[in-house]
Amino acid sequence: MSTTQSDRADRGLADRLPNALVPSLSGLHMVALLIALLLLGLLVIPVAQVIFVAFQDPATGAATLQNFADFFATSLFRESFWNSFYVSAMSVVVATIIALPLAYITTRFHFSGSILIQSLGFIPLIMPPFVGAVAMQLIFGRNGTINLLLRDYFGFTIPFMDGLNGVILVQSIHYFPFILINLSASLRNIDRSMEEAAQNLGSHGLRLFRRIVFPLAMPGYIAGAALVFIKVFDDLGTPLLLNVNNMLAPQAFLRISSIGISDPMGYVISCILVVFSVLSLWASFLVMRGKDYATVQKGGGGTAKRELKFSEKVLAYGVVIFILLVVLSPHMGLLLLSFGTIWSFAPLPDAYTFQNYIIMWEGSKTYIINTVLYAGIAATLDVIIGTAIAYIVIRTGIFGRKWLDYLATAALAVPGVVLGIGYLRTFHSVDVPFTGEPLASWWVIIALALMIRRLPYALRACTAALQQVSLALEEAAESLGATKRRTIQKIVLPLMTGGILAGFVTSFATAAVELSATIMLVSSNSDAPLAYGIYLFMQTPSGRGAGAALGILAVIVVAIGTVASQFIIERDKKLKTSNAVH
Amino acid sequence: MSKAGIKIENVHLSFGQTEVLKGVNLDIKPGEFFAFLGPSGSGKSTLLRAIAGFGPNPKGRILIGDRDVVGLDPWVRNVGMVFQSYALWPHLRVRDNVAFGLKERRVPPEQITSKVDAALELVDLADLGDRMPNQLSGGQQQRIALARTIVVEPEILLLDEPLSNLDASLRVQMRRELLRLQRQLGLTTIFVTHDQEEANTTSDRMAVLDGGVIQQVGTPQELYDQPSNLFVANFLGTANILEGHVETDGDQARFVTKTGDILSLPQGGTGKNIVLRPQNIFIRQQSSANALPGKILHREFLGSQVRYLIDAGGAELVVDQTHGGGREWFDTGSEVYLSANTANAVVI
Numbered sequence: 010m011s012t013t014q015s016d017r018a019d020r021g022l023a024d025r026l027p028n029a030l031v032p033s034l035s036g037l038h039m040v041a042l043l044i045a046l047l048l049l050g051l052l053v054i055p056v057a058q059v060i061f062v063a064f065q066d067p068a069t070g071a072a073t074l075q076n077f078a079d080f081f082a083t084s085l086f087r088e089s090f091w092n093s094f095y096v097s098a099m100s101v102v103v104a105t106i107i108a109l110p111l112a113y114i115t116t117r118f119h120f121s122g123s124i125l126i127q128s129l130g131f132i133p134l135i136m137p138p139f140v141g142a143v144a145m146q147l148i149f150g151r152n153g154t155i156n157l158l159l160r161d162y163f164g165f166t167i168p169f170m171d172g173l174n175g176v177i178l179v180q181s182i183h184y185f186p187f188i189l190i191n192l193s194a195s196l197r198n199i200d201r202s203m204e205e206a207a208q209n210l211g212s213h214g215l216r217l218f219r220r221i222v223f224p225l226a227m228p229g230y231i232a233g234a235a236l237v238f239i240k241v242f243d244d245l246g247t248p249l250l251l252n253v254n255n256m257l258a259p260q261a262f263l264r265i266s267s268i269g270i271s272d273p274m275g276y277v278i279s280c281i282l283v284v285f286s287v288l289s290l291w292a293s294f295l296v297m298r299g300k301d302y303a304t305v306q307k308g309g310g311g312t313a314k315r316e317l318k319f320s321e322k323v324l325a326y327g328v329v330i331f332i333l334l335v336v337l338s339p340h341m342g343l344l345l346l347s348f349g350t351i352w353s354f355a356p357l358p359d360a361y362t363f364q365n366y367i368i369m370w371e372g373s374k375t376y377i378i379n380t381v382l383y384a385g386i387a388a389t390l391d392v393i394i395g396t397a398i399a400y401i402v403i404r405t406g407i408f409g410r411k412w413l414d415y416l417a418t419a420a421l422a423v424p425g426v427v428l429g430i431g432y433l434r435t436f437h438s439v440d441v442p443f444t445g446e447p448l449a450s451w452w453v454i455i456a457l458a459l460m461i462r463r464l465p466y467a468l469r470a471c472t473a474a475l476q477q478v479s480l481a482l483e484e485a486a487e488s489l490g491a492t493k494r495r496t497i498q499k500i501v502l503p504l505m506t507g508g509i510l511a512g513f514v515t516s517f518a519t520a521a522v523e524l525s526a527t528i529m530l531v532s533s534n535s536d537a538p539l540a541y542g543i544y545l546f547m548q549t550p551s552g553r554g555a556g557a558a559l560g561i562l563a564v565i566v567v568a569i570g571t572v573a574s575q576f577i578i579e580r581d582k583k584l585k586t587s588n589a590v591h
Numbered sequence: 592m593s594k595a596g597i598k599i600e601n602v603h604l605s606f607g608q609t610e611v612l613k614g615v616n617l618d619i620k621p622g623e624f625f626a627f628l629g630p631s632g633s634g635k636s637t638l639l640r641a642i643a644g645f646g647p648n649p650k651g652r653i654l655i656g657d658r659d660v661v662g663l664d665p666w667v668r669n670v671g672m673v674f675q676s677y678a679l680w681p682h683l684r685v686r687d688n689v690a691f692g693l694k695e696r697r698v699p700p701e702q703i704t705s706k707v708d709a710a711l712e713l714v715d716l717a718d719l720g721d722r723m724p725n726q727l728s729g730g731q732q733q734r735i736a737l738a739r740t741i742v743v744e745p746e747i748l749l750l751d752e753p754l755s756n757l758d759a760s761l762r763v764q765m766r767r768e769l770l771r772l773q774r775q776l777g778l779t780t781i782f783v784t785h786d787q788e789e790a791n792t793t794s795d796r797m798a799v800l801d802g803g804v805i806q807q808v809g810t811p812q813e814l815y816d817q818p819s820n821l822f823v824a825n826f827l828g829t830a831n832i833l834e835g836h837v838e839t840d841g842d843q844a845r846f847v848t849k850t851g852d853i854l855s856l857p858q859g860g861t862g863k864n865i866v867l868r869p870q871n872i873f874i875r876q877q878s879s880a881n882a883l884p885g886k887i888l889h890r891e892f893l894g895s896q897v898r899y900l901i902d903a904g905g906a907e908l909v910v911d912q913t914h915g916g917g918r919e920w921f922d923t924g925s926e927v928y929l930s931a932n933t934a935n936a937v938v939i
Contacts, residue, residue, distance in 0.1 A: 202678035209740075210739070220691075
């Protein structure tokens with residue numbers, strides 16, 4: 010609405026007035042330069058280093074394609090490549106099968122279960138997938154609850170969790186909300202008149218869905234599907250925990266951690282991961298371009314919703330409850346595991362206890378403190394840098410300001426494993442001042458890696474927050490005699506607080522459970538964060554209970570974070586609309 | 592093309608507890624260009640959508656030709672509707688938008704091509720078939736929406752505020768275009784609008800709706816000249832309404848305002864109000880028989896007219912005087928006398 014218009018006007022103004030603004034913005038120039046250097050050192054150089062090494066002969070240092078030739082000559086790597094691709098594609102398919110009915114039912118019908126789906130459907134996202142993986146083993150595994158029951162009553166089992174199947178199941182259950190969110194949003198944005206016009210011309214039912222509704226929802230679906238594909242392709246934690254090592258990310262990790270940082274294969278794999286990430290983002294960008302199908306508009310009638318017949322209602326509830334049961338099974342499994350004594354070859358744990366929580370609490374204090382420290386530093390830096398970039402991009406004419414935005418956003422396309430390997434390679438020869446230990450094994454580097462990983466999300470939150478602050482509010486302050494600096498302090502930042510806070514909370518909560526980058530960078534147990542702790546606990550059967558307890562803690566942290574950030578955004582929105590800032 | 596009349600019999604419709612249509616009866620003749628005119632919330636769009644089969648099922652009967660369509664699915668009604676937002680599908684080319692309904696009707700492909708070409712020709716956009724809808728201007732989108740609807744040869748054509756998303760000058764041009772097309776096709780057409788000028792200039796007859804009830808049906812001129820109630824009088828053009836009563840003395844009839852002023856009437860009547868249009872009141876400097884004394888409160892220069900707001904007969908009257916040139920104006924605050932052309936007045 011008026012935000013985009015004023016935003017465009019703001020940029021136009023900034024473009025027209027760069028010279029007039031420059032003298033008063035020398036401070037902002039310094040800030041921009043500092044951020045550029047930071048992004049260069051912590052993102053561009055490490056990733057460039059990884060790519061460089063991949064094309065370098067390890068012995069002579071000369072440029073070569075030999076590493077790639079070696080990679081594709083090794084059957085294990087070819088298999089890993091194919092497996093990663095297969096698992097990602099299948100995860101998209103399974104996630105679609107889960108998300109499509111949920112999205113369709115909630116957006117097209119008056120269905121009292123809609124709120125249930127909208128809230129429960131997002132719960133998978135608040136649990137790191139590798140945490141759920143162990144619980145899924147216990148429920149769907151060869152000797153898990155379901156298969157034990159199937160064997161006892163029907164005499165057969167289903168290999169849900171065997172090998173790649175397990176990864177696909179865990180990943181699609183974890184990531185389907187990306188498709189659900191995007192697809193629901195697209196479906197909701199289709200104006201009622203779009204469907205009514207088709208009905209008016211004689212179309213209905215499945216034909217109507219196939220010819221009008223689904224094509225219109227396509228951009229949202231593609232965006233969600235591309236995201237799922239990349240996330241699964243890059244993910245390290247889940248295959249590692251399920252002990253599926255013949256995939257790309259685990260191979261990269263294993264090569265680097267067992268053979269060392271001079272082994273070129275880890276870099277070749279990293280290169281491939283980056284290329285695929287960039288390609289899928291690019292592909293989804295191409296598909297989306299010029300296809301903003303949001304058609305709810307003036308004179309339209311909003312979304313078409315219709316009542317369900319009784320039989321349809323029963324069917325809809327059946328489908329929804331079944332899907333939700335499957336989707337929430339990791340959480341239930343994890344909860345049971347955390348309260349269970351021994352759970353092995355049995356549909357449910359043998360007995361229940363609080364013991365795991367006590368063990369977890371005593372064994373994980375360091376992890377928890379480290380997590381709060383790392384995620385706190387990462388999230389704080391994220392919102393500071395995010396706010397600065399947002400301001401520089403939207404409100405100033407500083408040369409190359411767009412590139413700050415692009416750079417920070419480019420972190421999206423860098424898998425955690427790749428960033429981790431890049432840091433190891435780049436910083437292992439750099440010493441920390443005074444202590445003399447290598448920078449790569451200093452704990453601060455973990456926090457910085459998390460900061461870079463979460464920056465794109467924080468930046469989006471800050472940009473959105475700034476776009477809501479009308480330029481006229483700043484001009485009013487300036488015309489009353491406030492300097493640029495005072496205006497930012499007294500007007501802009503206070504008005505952005507809600508958005509910034511939401512960005513902080515989200516960054517904190519998701520950084521707290523990040524594994525891919527940290528697993529590469531943790532050099533000693535005393536530096537390890539929570540996610541790494543869960544990973545260690547889960548390595549031994551006796552540690553699973555405590556690991557699950559720690560997992561539950563992680564879920565609670567992320568859940569509180571998500572709810573809090575939603576709350577802040579909603580409250581902020583209400584405040585802004587009641588003030589009618591347009 | 593087939594011509595069908597529309598009969599609406601005692602139609603009631605509710606959204607939950609709110610009754611939106613309260614017993615609507617209408618008879619629209621085959622080939623007629625008919626307008627539903629009313630303010631927002633009057634139920635005019637709801638009635639139109641009920642004819643097309645959208646929204647909750649109404650009580651009562653809606654006959655298209657001699658088929659009662661209440662309860663039928665929209666896709667079997669063969670009713671063409673042009674939506675206010677045009678509802679062109681953004682993922683389909685213009686040509687595919689227009690061909691959509693033909694494909695649904697399983698028309699053979701070679702016929703589809705020729706029919707689509709003919710429809711695009713009809714709306715004068717033959718060369719835009721390969722564009723995407725978002726590459727068209729508002730007026731072009733409007734024409735495509737129209738082409739998409741008439742290409743399937745519906746029995747009747749429904750237009751839901753079709754001009755409201757266009758800018759003023761385009762609106763005038765489009766409404767002439769619509770009328771030309773309607774005459775050419777002879778299609779029974781209902782046009783929903785809240786703009787009296789649009790209804791007046793296009794429709795053969797119109798129905799004024801308010802509060803889910805039809806207030807009056809007739810030609811635009813009948814409704815303007817002979818409004819049957821104050822709502823219609825006020826909704827169509829500017830109406831000056833004086834309260835009072837009618838007195839008859841032999842064959843002499845007169846209207847006595849509540850301030851005791853007298854206006855002679857050509858014939859008697861019953862009613863507590865007299866409706867005078869602004870152009871039927873004249874301002875005089877001198878008193879005469881049956882003249883209302885008044886005081887000028889405000890004056891606006893409108894170009895072809897000078898509009899006065901005058902306190903007279905217990906109301907504030909709007910009086911328009913044709914402006915030929917020069918500056919023969921009455922000043923604000925001056926005391927004047929008003930005479931009215933009561934032959935064109937209505938007592939209701």
